[in-house]
Amino acid sequence: MGYVLYDYLPSGNGYKCRLVMKALGIQYELRQMNIVAGATRTPEYLAINPNGKIPVLMVPGRGPIAESHAIINFLAEGTPLMPADKYERALVWQWLGFEQYQLEPGVATVRFWLKSLKKTPEELGEKYVERFQRGAEALAVLEKGLTGRRWLVGENATLADIALFAYTHVADEAGYRFSDYPAIVAWIAAFRRSPWYSPITVE
Numbered sequence: 001m002g003y004v005l006y007d008y009l010p011s012g013n014g015y016k017c018r019l020v021m022k023a024l025g026i027q028y029e030l031r032q033m034n035i036v037a038g039a040t041r042t043p044e045y046l047a048i049n050p051n052g053k054i055p056v057l058m059v060p061g062r063g064p065i066a067e068s069h070a071i072i073n074f075l076a077e078g079t080p081l082m083p084a085d086k087y088e089r090a091l092v093w094q095w096l097g098f099e100q101y102q103l104e105p106g107v108a109t110v111r112f113w114l115k116s117l118k119k120t121p122e123e124l125g126e127k128y129v130e131r132f133q134r135g136a137e138a139l140a141v142l143e144k145g146l147t148g149r150r151w152l153v154g155e156n157a158t159l160a161d162i163a164l165f166a167y168t169h170v171a172d173e174a175g176y177r178f179s180d181y182p183a184i185v186a187w188i189a190a191f192r193r194s195p196w197y198s199p200i201t202v203e
Contacts (some may be wrong), residue, residue, distance in 0.1 A: 002027055002028060002029065002060060003005075003021070003026065003028035003058065003059065003060065003082065004027070004028065004029045004030075004057070004058040004190060005018070005021075005028050005030060005031065005051075005055060005056070005058075006033050006040075006045070006048070006054050006055060006056040006058075007029050007030060007031070007033065007054050007055045007058075008032065008033050008034065008035045008054050008072075008100055009032060009200070009201045009202075010115065010200065010201060011035070011054060011055070012166035012167035012170070012200065013054065013055055013108075013166070014055040014068070015067040015166045015200045016053050016068045016071075016072050016099050016162055016163055016166045017057060017072055017075070017168070017200070018030075018067060019162050019165075019166070019196065019198070020071075020072045020075050020076055020081065020159070020162060021075060022195075022196040022198060022203045023081060023162070023196040024075060024076070024079055024081070026075060028057075033045070033054050034044060035053075035054060035116075036116055037144060040052045040053060040054055043121045046115055048064050049064060049066045049136075051066060053066065055068055055071060055073075056071075057076075057172070058076070058160070066164075069096050069099075069100065069163065072162065072163065073159065076159055077187075078086050080156060080158075081157070081158055081159050081162070082147070082158065082159055083153065083154055083158060085154075088154050088158075089152050090151075091153045091160070092152075092153050092158050092159050092160045094160075095145075095152050095153065095160035095163065095164060096159065096160060096163050098138070098141070098164075099163045099164050099167075102134070102137070102138040102141065103135065103138035103139070103142065103164065103167060103168065104167060105131065105134060105135075106131050106132065106133075106134035106135025106137070106138050106165045107135035107139065107167050107168065107171050107174050107176065108174075109135075110128065110129050110131050110135055110174040110175065111167070111170060111171070111173050111174035113114050113128065113131075114137055114173070114174060114175070115174075117172050119197055121175075125188070132174070132175065133158060133177075135171070135174060135176065136176065139168070139176060139181055139184065140166065140181075142164060142181075142184060143180075143181045143182075143183050143184050143188060144183075146183040146184060146186075146187045148183075149191055151162075151187075151190075152164065156193065157190055161187075161191060165187075165188070165191050166200070168184060169188045169189070169191070169192075169200075170200060186196070
């Protein structure tokens, strides 16, 4: 039995894992979980991940790994997606931390509210305003980090680019205007030219 990925296709966190596996030519079985319908809150799934979230990667002969950045680091260790240089590797982790603590809570949360839960900004009120602003601030930081650069770290795409691309490239679905971020637009275009790129809702 090979790798099994529990995922929800619209999720950027699961998308990171699928992109890494595609980039590295890793075969896996996809098990789609409808998180909106409560598929990750069943006793069966909670036995796999007590946190009740996706993605989870089942590793043959070992067991489950939860949390997207733990999964992609496990998969990419020893490959060009994680630099061998100690300093560049630290920069990758710097961007991974930024994605989880700044960009994802803003951009991804707003997108989930609007797209998956079908809420409106008016319904969401102040929490929408706070999260949207947090996302805008994160996108501004990313724009600065990409200005004058093709990739975030080094001369080639790394886990940093994959992790940040996942939710950034669909930021318009959360109401952000790509016209405000020319460096991000150029980076997204370069990413989409990668031979292992595939859209977020494609297995």
